[in-house]
Amino acid sequence: MKIELINVDEGIHQTDQELQGPEGQVLARLQRLHGGLSDGVDVLHLSNGRLDLKLLPTRGMGVWKGTVDGTPLQWNSPVQRPVNPAYVDPMRLGGIGWVDGFNELIVRCGLGWHGAPGNDTRRNEAGEVISEQFLPLHGRIANLPAHYLAVQLDGDTLIVEGIVDEGCLFGGWLRLHSKLQTTLGSAEFEITDTVTNLAATPAESEILYHCNIGEPFLEAGSTLHTAVSQVIPRNDRAVEGLADWSRYQGPQAGFAEQVYFMDPLSTESGWATAALADSKASRAFAVHFATATLPCLTLWKNTGATADGYVTGIEPGSTLPNPRQFEREQGRLKTMQPGEQVTYQLRFEIAPDVQSTAALLSRIEETQSAESCNVHHGPHADWCS
Amino acid sequence: MKIELINVDEGIHQTDQELQGPEGQVLARLQRLHGGLSDGVDVLHLSNGRLDLKLLPTRGMGVWKGTVDGTPLQWNSPVQRPVNPAYVDPMRLGGIGWVDGFNELIVRCGLGWHGAPGNDTRRNEAGEVISEQFLPLHGRIANLPAHYLAVQLDGDTLIVEGIVDEGCLFGGWLRLHSKLQTTLGSAEFEITDTVTNLAATPAESEILYHCNIGEPFLEAGSTLHTAVSQVIPRNDRAVEGLADWSRYQGPQAGFAEQVYFMDPLSTESGWATAALADSKASRAFAVHFATATLPCLTLWKNTGATADGYVTGIEPGSTLPNPRQFEREQGRLKTMQPGEQVTYQLRFEIAPDVQSTAALLSRIEETQSAESCNVHHGPHADWCS
């Protein structure tokens, strides 16, 4: 039975009704926060008996944080609590105000654009400018609340659905239908997002899944394991760390971020994987993603001090997080026709011990073994704006 | 008996108490929405037995939508639900962020300014610049919540009063006292707005009633009926549609808006009318307005695809929706002295059938018959910025 927890059209907002499992255990409940910058934020608490997740319908259906077998899935942002988008001004700090609400394990960037802030100039075939606007960091979707949220237990699968609309008159109308599901007792969850162009006119759309992992998966000696054909440092700063691009150091105050763009290799079934294993390969956090619609992979290394946000981002995307204009010029940006839908699929897997971690990494190595990995010595003009 | 539904000073916010009619029918009730961009929005549901209206105290006392005898009074904005102003940044998109909350049947633009975005430079008599600021689209009032809301039944008249303040230190203090009333069982409602300059210093003020009508009143073959002495296309795009300026086509994806400025003719009692009739003149939506304080009329034709917002705007105003500086330079902008009040009056009438539509249109023709209508071939420098 599907329980609607939020349905604005029907006047539904339920914080009293829980979704219970066969043994009466609470699988899902909605909590509203009051006070601080979290005022008015809804948190959806999920528990499959082993995996706990806190989802944020108020923040575009992001995943704030979680635990698996008690191990935290999170990072330590200076922004400690979920922030109501009403308190976020994306134009702050020259267009990076998005960071004022940034603390999630998984946060979507998109739907109209998702990259670094910058001017976006569109031209017609004659080369004449037809529109020009400044697009702030990472798009709107993380700061748009879901107007619909439902939970259900289907067999032993716990399913969450959320709907978020992004649009306005003269500004298009993209809809995110987000589905997160997890099997009772598992250490995995899946996200299946469908974005639809509800407008009658074509619309550019891109998405980036900003998956952010901190301690204990991230520590001195942690390693990123992934199968890719290309690794390209975004800029000179990334070049500085190129020799150790897949290795991590411990928290270091003042560390300036390093970003690498990659071309992921997928298995025959079309899935690619990037996994962060700790220094002893005793646990790993894996992001699997379907490359048909998420062909790009970005790695964000931001190993500053713990108090400043010691974190790494594994970021599958439909494009790279450059300014949208650059992605358009490189031919990576897609235009959705009226009514067109695109589905994005990701699966998150936590390997809790040495055995499962070894198995996970072995599967990644197998994929890599089919092709060599070309680590570029510097930024590439087609990839780096 | 007047029921206060919102009174911030008294700590009153009532969603439990209804205003009932003599037969126990619910005439008015306040609902608070939770979730999506509507979170925290109050909707005042009104019903006179024939006419239902949903008012938005949270959005400057706008009228979201309604029905008459079950016929919808609304249009289809990509923004489907009322938006809390906390989620609207007027500076977005280069100063047209106002559209992020735009979906109302009737929305006020004002009170300090209401026109297209633009720089506003004030000079003293010596021509020296004394202030300069960028004013975003359509002013603040639609994104200011009412701090007072009351309903009452006076005889057979259902009355709503709302108060909205616009001001700040160094920024003046204008108050909107809005009164909407409707007779039980009628297909009409009136708005009587009083704007007061509560500051001790003079203040410029202008207002525009952005009345937006969609299907079924708007369809291929619909016609605008009004009595005017001048019709002026705002720009070249409007010139393209000049031959059919009062006629409408059906939804057409990619249609670029056309705007016409008009000088309305009023009856002896000082009222002008603009009415949208459907293709068979089988129903019409009429906006009557008192020209003493609303001497300007703007027609907005935006007949894009239904999903993109198929709509036309009938917009009586104290001035034209040009940037405020232009209206000042043309001598149309009024300055209110300390304590000065100005009252704006509008009446909305729905003609539900062929007979009532014919009678309505006949009255308009009669007003027009007294004077010719001069349709200008192009923009006029005094009217078009």
Added chain:
Amino acid sequence: MKIELINVDEGIHQTDQELQGPEGQVLARLQRLHGGLSDGVDVLHLSNGRLDLKLLPTRGMGVWKGTVDGTPLQWNSPVQRPVNPAYVDPMRLGGIGWVDGFNELIVRCGLGWHGAPGNDTRRNEAGEVISEQFLPLHGRIANLPAHYLAVQLDGDTLIVEGIVDEGCLFGGWLRLHSKLQTTLGSAEFEITDTVTNLAATPAESEILYHCNIGEPFLEAGSTLHTAVSQVIPRNDRAVEGLADWSRYQGPQAGFAEQVYFMDPLSTESGWATAALADSKASRAFAVHFATATLPCLTLWKNTGATADGYVTGIEPGSTLPNPRQFEREQGRLKTMQPGEQVTYQLRFEIAPDVQSTAALLSRIEETQSAESCNVHHGPHADWCS
């Protein structure tokens, strides 16, 4: 016993539980406002039996207004009610949007910066620009809600604690721990604020206590009494009023603000005082502050019409309210090391009658008698940006 009224982490937000005194009197209770721009604002009502205060946890723990023995402690802003920061855009009006929420008796400006709006350019030792951003008026803290609020009665001392965080990824992390206390039956209250740099990297921080007093303390003939060694008019406008810099006229429509910077003299215990006495010295509002961390004093005279905000500001600060870059260049701006704390102390005293006012002013004169006061004829390059 400490009662937590707000604790976001624990899901606590109490509007039902009161803090009571030994005789069952209500000492503290939390109210949530609904409607208008106050929607979602929490007001903490304090009463020590003689002194009533309304605190605003939603607005950085500011003090909205109060009464002593029934005498109002407030001023008349065109913004009549507390404004939820969700409705404030600091970038409005060219960076002075802060005024949209400004109506408090005591409002903090800070924590990262607090002065006039302006570009802030940081350079390294080689003189190269390392960061550049526009900082709007008066900083963020007044528009950041407290995520923690507790009240307690300790002996006969009523204590309020509130915690507000200011920070974001790449933007530092400063915490305000605010403590306000008052003895039952007294006409005084104290503020002890501790600001901590929770980040692992150094951070610039400055604070200004914008204490704003209106009628009846402010009237024609009111006088500011303070002991200072320097008085410097901020600009030519302030020079115009220099002869009467410490005297006030009655409300005068169109009065343009005058600002004076001062170097306060402190007693041996390290406290300075500025007090506003009415025309008959029959009552006074005194701001005492510890100069060890609040070495600067700014006087804001804004004696416009009552409806426009007839008010004067007594503003102790860690620096002067110039753009931060200017304060940095003058060597007044402090950098806090990781983990460093700084404590700011203020005491507010209301002298309710002639005798207590005379005693208060006498103590101020005594402090001044130790040193002469140098009133500068014009702005000083080291003080005035």
